[in-house]
Amino acid sequence: MGVKAFIRETLAGWGVPESWVVYVANIVLIAGIALLSIGANYVAKKIVLQLITRFVNSNRYRWDDYLLERKVFHKLSHLVPAVVIYYASFLFPDYQAVIVKGVALYILVVSLLVVNAFLNALNDIYATFEISKARPIRGYIQVAKIILFVIGGILLISSLIGRSPLILLSGIGALSAVVMLVFKDSILGLVAGVQLTSNDMVRVGDWIEMPKYGADGDVLDISLNTVKVQNWDKTITTIPTYALISDSFKNWRGMTISGGRRIMRAVYIDTNSIVMCSPEMIARFRNIQLLEDYILSKEQEVQRYNEEHNVNRAITVNGRALTNIGTFRAYMERYVKHHPKIHRGMTCMVRQLQPTEKGLPLEIYAFTNDIDWAVYENVQADIFDHLYAVAPEFGLRIFQNPSGADLQRGMELSAVQSRTGTPARAVGAMDSGDA
Structure with missing residues (x-):
């Protein structure tokens, strides 16, 4: 005796009118299937899912945690009530085909959600490996999702209309131009992602x-x-x-991997302050520790050259001589090379660039041995703070466009000169306390 026949006989024995027995029996069956589905869903979520959660949290593996975070098991549990309804569909032979089709559609949708969650978890798991920074798979995961949902959509539509999926695929083939237009960005992104990844x-x-x-x-x-x-x-x-x-x-x-960050900044020298070094200046430069060897070797080199060519040094333009700009450039190079934060294995030099309306640029080209932004800026500022401060020791002036204070001072000197008839240079000397 079947379940349905048993319920009908039971209802008839209870005195239910014969015209109502069929309807009441169906209601009882639907209620029983609903209760059974709710019970199965409760067991799946409150018992099985809880056991899986405890197991995942208690083991030492990390990959299954991402499956839990993406709710793969939670979405999978939604299939349990559908399975119960599917196997109970024979109780309604008149509607079995409709029920089976509805359950199949539901299972297909849930399966798509499960696979989508699994792909997300797969991307999270892959991201824990170091290679993920060089070879990301997020783009490929998204392509897989597009293919997944396109196939799922075709299967859903074909199930609803009761036609073969191949017919829909042939229709999509005819609309390939429209498909390419709709998925233009995705196609370009896929090709670009492959090139970016393969070429690193x-x-x-x-x-x-x-x-x-x-x-x-x-x-x-x-x-x-x-x-x-x-x-x-x-x-x-x-x-x-x-x-x-x-x-x-x-x-x-490349900069990050090399371990060195480039400094390429110039000090602009006022060309009016460039002169030949006097004996007093050379004597003072000898006391600068970084220039001791340089001054000694340069003096010998210059003296040897002038003697070999019988140079008359009574006139300073004859022969070779030290200049304050050349000596300052040598000091800059030695100072930078001795700085503890400059990379020893990379290019380090001070070069003279093309003169401009701002003066003669002396450019430092070197690399710090720390690529951290804050450290790099501090090293660069430390070097140029020092160079700006010591330039006057070499008789050099750093170029700077006139400021408002400079213009005001010039106007005041001109006013004093016009009142007293005193030359502006003498007025400047008196103001500085030399008079």
Whole structure:
């Protein structure tokens, strides 16, 4: 005797009118199936899921924690009531086909959600490995999701209309141009992601510069369609992935790997202060520790040259002589090379650049041995603080455009000169206490 026949006989024995027996029996069956589904769902979530959670939290493995965080097991538990309804569908032979189709659609949707959560967990697990920064798979995961949901959507539609999925696929083939237009960014992003990964052009954590998009900071995420960059002002710039292939950008990873950060800054010298070194200046320079060897070797070199060529030194333009600018350049180079924060294994020099309207540039080209931004700026400032302060010791003036105070002082000197008839130079001397 079947369950349905048993319920009908029981209801008839209880005196239920025969015209109502079928309806009441169906209601009882539906209620029983609903209670059984609720009970199965309770067992799956409150007992089985709790046991799985305890096991995951108690073991020493980390990968299963991500499955738990992405709720893979939680979404999987939604299949239990559907299985109960599926196996109870034979109790309603007139509606069995509809019930089976509805359950199949529900199972398909839940399965898509489970696989989606699993792919998210897979990406999280992969991100724990160091190789994930050089070879991110987020773009591939997103491509897999697109394919997954497209196939799932085709299966859902084909089940609803009762036609073969191949018919829908042939229709999509005919609309390939529309599909390519809709998924243009995704297709370009996929191709760009493959090129970025295979050529190791950018990684998560790299510092990149892309002025066209206002990006200057660390790469936070590389996905199928976008690359997120956190700028130094903590704002987030989103760049299309394919833009990193079609446009140029600067990646500072090489600097990070090398361990040295470049200093390339110039000191501008007022050309009016450049002179030949007098004996008094040379004597003073000998007392500078960093220049002792330089002055000695240069004096010998200059003297030897002048003697070999019978140079008449009665006139300073004849032959060779030391200059204050050359001596200062030698001091700059030695000072930079002796600085404890300058990288010993990289280029370190002081070079003279093309003179400009701002004076003669003496440029330091060197690398710090610490790439930290704050340390780099402190080292650079420390070096130039010292050089600006010692330039007057070499009889040199640092170039600076006249300020308001300079103009005011010039006007005051001119006014005093016009009143007293005293030359401006003498007025300046009296103001400085030399008179």
